[in-house]
Structures are given as structure tokens and as C-alpha cells.
Amino acid sequence: MKEMKKLFILEEDQLAAAELKQRLASSQWIKVCGEASGMEGVWSTIQAAQPDIVLIGSVKSAEIGVLCQQIRLCFPHIAFIAACSARELHWEPFFRNLGIWVLTKPVDVAQLEMVAGQAGMTPFGPPFHQPPFSPAFAVAEARQEKPYPVRSPEEKRLITIYxxxxGVGKTFLSRELAVYFAGQKKEGRPLNVLAVDFNLDLGTIATSLNLPRSPNLYTWVQAIDEQLNELAVREGRDPATVTHEEWQEYSMAVRLSPQDVSKYVVVHQETSLHVLTSPRDIRQSFEIKDYHLYIMLETLKQSHYDIVLIDTAPDTTDATIQALFFAQRVVMVGNPVVDAIENIQRMLKLLREAEYPEERIHICLNRLQRREMFTVEEIRGYFQLHPSRTLYTIPDDPEVKRSINTGVPLMLYPGRSAAKEAIETLGKVLGPSFVGESAAAVQTASKKRSSWLRWLRK
Ligand SMILES: Nc1ncnc2c1ncn2[C@@H]1O[C@H](COP(=O)(O)OP(=O)(O)O)[C@@H](O)[C@H]1O
Ligand SMILES: [Mg+2]
Structure with a gap:
């Protein structure tokens, strides 16, 4: 006889909980083993109930994201599902990165059963160390299709430069890091590296590498829209009447082949670097919606690229925020000038308040001159960096201007320079353990993990 999965419901909306229980009554796969309507005593109740799955609905006393993280740390073997209302859906990329399933409210029993099936086959590990799952994955299961092989986070990296x-050097640094990674090898083969220009309206990565801007991100968006339209038509809808919220829902069911990404990239011949450039026409960038970005990031996460580097705009638009939440590493770039420093500090404050894992953030001061008004130590203090964290610096280099004007990356210049060495140092820290000197990289990786846990517990 098949074993039923035990579900614990943590939901303060008692009506929603009762409705769900009623709908689950006839399920052959799931039985409810316990429930709670608030945080009080929930730890011991969960422990006693020994669930396979915890479904977390809204609980007022704690932000849902923080709550999931806390419970997962104590019960790493349990699968978690966050049931989000439309209002809470902005947490979704964040949950996905934690390996937490996301379902929309009201929870659909068939979807819940699919997740339950997965939970048995794939016990979830501790945070950040298990493959990402997504409803797209669940949809694949339902269609009896083979899900795409999910690569371990140690094998590939999404790095966002922010x-x-x-004018502080984000695009310069994105280009140089991309070229650095493209020159690295894994098991004898060159790394597959993709640079993505998420500065949707005024991006310049293509120009900085002398590349054409076609195809580009907008070409991809058009292809996504075709699929979305097809989905709507199949459901008997007229695409012209579908609302933004409904497109967001449809986008959950869109399943793109990770191989398709290569249709929309341009290749930098000298380095074999792939580049997904921003649109040619600024107006086209206005057509790129949050759900397009979400689908693209999900697909990139599953693509064959070993490293995906995302250059961003200096703003807090959807593209930038999603790129930050999807990233496994973020480089926060600034100059040793008071306004740049102040803005980094403000952004750090925001991310800290949102419980963003600070472990992922690396701060880099670009264009450092020999004599600066502030010492690096003073700036560290201002950012309140943990003593174990490094503040990376890149010197001001007169060659950079020429290198940008000619489209020849500094990393391809012959000979050594302080700026090149500084970029390599950063690349080794950011890349997976197979990049750079492996022993040193492994050591940093284990250090990182422990400081992440410390950060979580504080
Ligand atoms: N390390 C550096 N040394 C000298 N000039 C630099 C350096 N980094 C960037 N620059 C200059 O700063 C300009 C702006 O850089 P860019 O990467 O376009 O900034 P952002 O993407 O942050 O707007 C570049 O055109 C380049 O001339
Ligand atoms: Mg830029």
C-alpha cells in the first residue's frame, strides 16, 4: 500500500485552513497530521506531528520568508510549501532560491499532491544547498515529461553586478569578469559563460564588446509572448483581454527549454563569451514585464551555462530586484566617493531589513587611487561589514577608457596590471570552486557557509 504524505498546515486564516482540509479529505496521497493558526508553540507542535510537508499560509506575526527560513533550519528534512496570496508573490524568487515550493492561494489539491510526490523522492537539504524547484517543474511532472536535469548550485553560478x-564601473566589471570566466576551464573544457544586460533601456555591454545588438532580450520576450498567447487561446481567452495579473499566472505554466537561450545570444568570437544584450530600441524595453524577466531568469538558472553574469542598472526596478534575488552572488560596486558610498549603505540597509542573505554580497570599490580621502577601513566601518568579510578594490587605471573605447577587454591585454589582478581575485572568490586555485577556493567556500549560518542565527 502506498504511504500517504503527512501535511502540517500553518495558517492563521482558519476559514482557508478548514476549506483546504475539506478538499484534502478525499486525497489518496496526503493526510493532514497537524495544524496551527499562529506561531505560539508551533515548534513543538511540528516536532510532535512529524510531517513530511509543512504548508505555510499567512501568519501575521512574522514575515512569511523569515518564517520559512527559521523552520527549515531546524527541520531540514521537511519539504516546505509557501502558499502565497497575490500580495505576497513578490517573495517568490526568494523562496525558489531557498528550494521552497510556492503555490498560489487558494491552494489547488492536485498541485499539492504533485509537490508531495516530489518531496518523497527528493528530500530537501539545508538552505541554499539543494536544486531549485519551480511550478514549471511540477507542471512537467504532471505532463509525464522528463524534467530538465537540475544542476547543483555548486556547479553553476548566477552573479549579479549591481x-x-x-558610472561607477558596473558594466566595465561585468565585461571583465565575464571575459575572465570565459578564459577558465573545468575538467579540461572552457567554461560556458553568458553575460546578460539587464540595464534594459540604456545597456551598453554589447557596445563595450563591439557586438551587434541583434538578437537581444526583446527577441526572447517576443518568443515568450507567443507562448503565453497560445496558452491563453487554448483556454478560450482572447489575449487582448488578459490582465497583467493573469499573464503572471499564465507565466507559471510556461516551460522554456534551457537550450533555447542560445537562439537569443550574440557570440564574442575572441573569447567565445555569449552575450544576451539589451534591446536596440529603448521603447522595446518598456514592453518587458516582470513575468518575462521571471521566466528568463528561471530558464537561465537551468541553462547549460557554468556562469551567468548579470549587469544591472543603478535603480530599483523589477529587472534589478529580480536579478538580485535570483543571484547566488552579488557584487555591489561603488567608487570611493561619498555619494556612491552612501547609496551602497542605503541599499545594504534595505537588503538587510529584507533578510537578504548578506553572505552573497561582495562589495567592490572601483577606481581606487593611491591617495584617497577615506581609507578602506573607514569605508568598511561605515558599511558595518563583519570582520571576516573582505572589501574588494580595483585601482583606477588609465587603460580602462581606451579599453572601453576600442571594445577590447582589459583582461585580453598582454602582460600584467594591478587592475587585471584585482579582477582575477574577485573572479576567484565569486566563481564556483572549480574556478581559480581549487584548494584556496574550497577553503573560502566552507568559510562562507559557516558565516552564512552565523548570520542566519543572529
Ligand atoms: N578601474 C577603472 N579605472 C579607470 N576608469 C574606469 C574604471 N572603471 C570604470 N572606469 C570608467 O568609468 C566609466 C563608467 O563605467 P561603467 O562601467 O559604464 O559604469 P556603470 O556601468 O556603473 O554605469 C567607464 O567608461 C570608464 O571610462
Ligand atoms: Mg552600466
Missing amino acids: GPKG
């Missing part, structure tokens, strides 16, 4: 001020 800086809350223009």
Missing part, C-alpha cells in the same frame, strides 16, 4: 549609482 551598484546604486551610475
Whole structure:
């Protein structure tokens, strides 16, 4: 006889909980083993109930994201599902990164059963160390299709380059890091590296590498829209009447082949670097919606690229925020100038308040001159960096301007320079353990993990 999965419901909306229980009564796969309507005593109740799955609905006393993290740390073998209302859906990329399933409210029993089936086959590990799952994955299961092989986070990296001020060197650094990674090898073969220009309206990565801007992100968006339209038509809808919220829902069911990404990239011949450039026409960037970005990031996460580097705009638009939440590493770039420093500090504050894993963030001061008004130590203090964290610096280099004007990356210049070495150092820290000197990289990786746990517990 098949074993039923035990479900614990944590939901303060008692009506929603009762309805769900009623709908689950006839399920052959799931039985409810316990429930709670608030945080009080929930730890011991969960422990006693020994569930396979915990479904977390809204609980007022704690933000849902923080709550999931806390419970997962104590019960790593349990699968978690966050049931989100439309209002809470902004947490979704965050949950996905934690390996937490996300279902929309009201929870659909068939979807819940699918997740329950997965939970048995794939016990979830501790946070950040298990493959990402998504409803797209669940949909694949339902269609009896083979899900795409999910790669371990140690095998590939999504790195976002961000800086809350223009002209500090984000695009320069994105290009140089991408070229650095493209020159690295894994088991004798060159790494597959993709640079993505998420500066949707005014991106310049293509220009900085002398590349054409076609195809580009917008070409991809058009292809996604075709699929979304087809889905709507199949459901008997007229696409012209579908609302933004409904497109968001449809986008959950869109399943793109990770191999398709290569249709939309341009290749930098000298380095074999792939580049997904921003649109040619600024107006096209207005057509790129949050759900397009979400689908693209999900697909990139499953693609064959070993490293995906995302350059962003100095803003807090959807593209930038999603790129931050999807990333496994973030480089926060600034100059040693008071306004750039202040903005980094403000952004750090925001991310800290959102319980963003600070462990992922690496701060880099670009264009450092020999004599600066502030010492690196003073700036560290201002950012309140943990003593174990490094503040990376890249010197001001007169060659950079020429290198941008000619489209020849600094990393391809012959000979050594302080700026090149600084970028390599950063690349080794950011890349997976197979990048750079492996022993040193492994050591940093284990250090990182422990400091992440410390950060979580504090
Ligand atoms: N390390 C550096 N040394 C000298 N100039 C630099 C350096 N980094 C960036 N620059 C200059 O700063 C300009 C702006 O850089 P860019 O990468 O476009 O900034 P952002 O993407 O943050 O807006 C570049 O055109 C380049 O001339
Ligand atoms: Mg830029």
C-alpha cells in the first residue's frame, strides 16, 4: 500500500485552513497530521506531528520568508510549501532560491499532491544547498515529461553586478569578469559563460564588446509572448483581454527549454563569451514585464551555462530586484566617493531589513587611487561589514577608457596590471570552486557557509 504524505498546515486564516482540509479529505496521497493558526508553540507542535510537508499560509506575526527560513533550519528534512496570496508573490524568487515550493492561494489539491510526490523522492537539504524547484517543474511532472536535469548550485553560478549609482564601473566589471570566466576551464573544457544586460533601456555591454545588438532580450520576450498567447487561446481567452495579473499566472505554466537561450545570444568570437544584450530600441524595453524577466531568469538558472553574469542598472526596478534575488552572488560596486558610498549603505540597509542573505554580497570599490580621502577601513566601518568579510578594490587605471573605447577587454591585454589582478581575485572568490586555485577556493567556500549560518542565527 502506498504511504500517504503527512501535511502540517500553518495558517492563521482558519476559514482557508478548514476549506483546504475539506478538499484534502478525499486525497489518496496526503493526510493532514497537524495544524496551527499562529506561531505560539508551533515548534513543538511540528516536532510532535512529524510531517513530511509543512504548508505555510499567512501568519501575521512574522514575515512569511523569515518564517520559512527559521523552520527549515531546524527541520531540514521537511519539504516546505509557501502558499502565497497575490500580495505576497513578490517573495517568490526568494523562496525558489531557498528550494521552497510556492503555490498560489487558494491552494489547488492536485498541485499539492504533485509537490508531495516530489518531496518523497527528493528530500530537501539545508538552505541554499539543494536544486531549485519551480511550478514549471511540477507542471512537467504532471505532463509525464522528463524534467530538465537540475544542476547543483555548486556547479553553476548566477552573479549579479549591481551598484546604486551610475558610472561607477558596473558594466566595465561585468565585461571583465565575464571575459575572465570565459578564459577558465573545468575538467579540461572552457567554461560556458553568458553575460546578460539587464540595464534594459540604456545597456551598453554589447557596445563595450563591439557586438551587434541583434538578437537581444526583446527577441526572447517576443518568443515568450507567443507562448503565453497560445496558452491563453487554448483556454478560450482572447489575449487582448488578459490582465497583467493573469499573464503572471499564465507565466507559471510556461516551460522554456534551457537550450533555447542560445537562439537569443550574440557570440564574442575572441573569447567565445555569449552575450544576451539589451534591446536596440529603448521603447522595446518598456514592453518587458516582470513575468518575462521571471521566466528568463528561471530558464537561465537551468541553462547549460557554468556562469551567468548579470549587469544591472543603478535603480530599483523589477529587472534589478529580480536579478538580485535570483543571484547566488552579488557584487555591489561603488567608487570611493561619498555619494556612491552612501547609496551602497542605503541599499545594504534595505537588503538587510529584507533578510537578504548578506553572505552573497561582495562589495567592490572601483577606481581606487593611491591617495584617497577615506581609507578602506573607514569605508568598511561605515558599511558595518563583519570582520571576516573582505572589501574588494580595483585601482583606477588609465587603460580602462581606451579599453572601453576600442571594445577590447582589459583582461585580453598582454602582460600584467594591478587592475587585471584585482579582477582575477574577485573572479576567484565569486566563481564556483572549480574556478581559480581549487584548494584556496574550497577553503573560502566552507568559510562562507559557516558565516552564512552565523548570520542566519543572529
Ligand atoms: N578601474 C577603472 N579605472 C579607470 N576608469 C574606469 C574604471 N572603471 C570604470 N572606469 C570608467 O568609468 C566609466 C563608467 O563605467 P561603467 O562601467 O559604464 O559604469 P556603470 O556601468 O556603473 O554605469 C567607464 O567608461 C570608464 O571610462
Ligand atoms: Mg552600466
